[in-house]
Amino acid sequence: MSDDLTAPQAQGEAELAFEGALRPKTLTEFVGQAKVRGQLQLLLTAARLQERTADHILLAGPPGLGKTTLAMIVAAESDRPLRMSSGPAIQHAGDLAAVLSSLVPGEVLFIDEIHRMARSAEEMLYLAMEDFRIDIMVGKGAGATSIPLDLAPFTLVGATTRSGLLPNPLRDRFGFTAHLEFYSDEELEQVLDRAAGMLELDIDKRALAEIARRSRGTPRIANRLLRRVRDYALVHGQAPSGRDAARADLAAVQAALELYDVDPLGLDRLDRAVMETILTRFDGGPVGLSTLAVSVGEEAETIESVVEPFLVRIGLVSRTPRGRVATAQAWRHFGLEPGRGPSGAQQPLFTDNL
């Protein structure tokens, strides 16, 4: 696991507990994603009016944007119990059958990382989603028979960072697919403001804005950076003595984030590795996705679904029919010039966060 402060996945136990406590509980509390929120609200309200289970929902988007949070909100807002499972935990059709057959009527079943479920289970899920029914195979070989089993109606909420990996028949069976987008700086400020309250951190607006700007458009990263700023503020004694409350201003934020090598744009190690490859090894591109993936030692899907959307969004990379190309802004940000390599005493592309 990476120790990178801005890496989407790096999390300790305290971090997880804090994350849980910070999760908004209702759609109204949920910041940003206005479009998705409106769509979900409509879908849930219609289901409630007709006293039926809501349609199956697929949540797609990069890590840390709120998929798990939304799944919990769907259950809470429709006042239904929630069962949580995940693709990697479903390695056989039998694993899925056990979960499905024990659902209570109306239950919300959340399957995280649904693209990692076993193929055989996927096929069972098609029927379950469509007809609330599964066929259970009993016995082996020539004597095997299948016994149909009726299920309680349920709402499936699937989450995936790689919706492109889902087979079409599965994707088509969701009544609604929500594509989560990176958050704007203003939205992240709202997320941070709420979290600062819970951390009893006294922090001003400029300081919050600085953290937001370096959070890679991702609430989870914003909250994590805020905790490091809180640590810094505690240790550097801007807190009234003897109390577990701290105060942070812009200077404290800058010092804390500098200490942890958080890039001014919030780029993480993989982002930087991709940029380094495009800029210095391929002189700005174009570079094909698979070449890029091999160069940085990552799966092409991760580059495509986690790294690239952010780099495109902040204007460092553009996609062309011939491959990925670095923009003029990218050259400037890294202090490089096309065809010339490093142009001066700029910060190295590879700095380890932490």
Ligand SMILES: Nc1ncnc2c1ncn2[C@@H]1O[C@H](COP(=O)(O)OP(=O)(O)OP(=O)(O)O)[C@@H](O)[C@H]1O
């Ligand atoms: N819209 C939001 N408003 C406030 N906080 C949010 C929002 N979205 C996410 N968060 C915060 O970010 C954290 C991460 O969100 P969540 O676990 O739902 O992301 P995820 O998309 O499920 O990530 P992964 O793909 O890694 O599972 C949560 O603890 C929550 O506090």
Ligand SMILES: [Mg+2]
């Ligand atoms: Mg999640």
